[in-house]
Amino acid sequence: MEIRETHRNDYTISTDKDKLDISSIHQFLANETDWANGIPIDTLKTSIENSLNFGLYHGGKQIGFARIISDFSTIAYLGDVYVLDEYRGKGLSKWLMNEIMEHPNLQGLRRWILLTDTAEWLYKKFGFTEVPNPEFYMEKHNPNVYKG
Secondary structure (H helix, E strand, O other): OOOOEEEEOOEEEEOOHHHOOHHHHHHHHHHHOOOOOOOOHHHHHHHHHOOEEEEEEEOOEEEEEEEEEEOOOOEEEEEEEEEOHHHOOOOHHHHHHHHHHHOHHHOOOOEEEEOOOOOHHHHHOOOOOOOOOHHHOOOOOOOOHHHO
């Protein structure tokens, strides 16, 4: 898949896996989130290797991240979205979401999936809604999987 990169002032969004600061991403996800708390670094590396990744950078420093799991024809799952606290309120999360939603390999999908309990206001701006028929939704969830 072709690497895409966009710039805005001193900020960059890139899909280049080689630019990702894995230790920075791991530190945030493993220690600052509820959804990936305690994730082992090898698990994170595998998830990144098998996803379309969007790194957000300021002067070369990783300040945000998101990844897409997709078949690139019918469905995409948006996960692990974050912007570091000190960079919030600058429109960067909206820019990151815009780059994700406009990615050429993610067009014409029948379904997007997102699980979140934060920033619903952001995702609603990009067409995400609550599940209209939650009684149809099923999951197999192990919230303690990283606790070993």
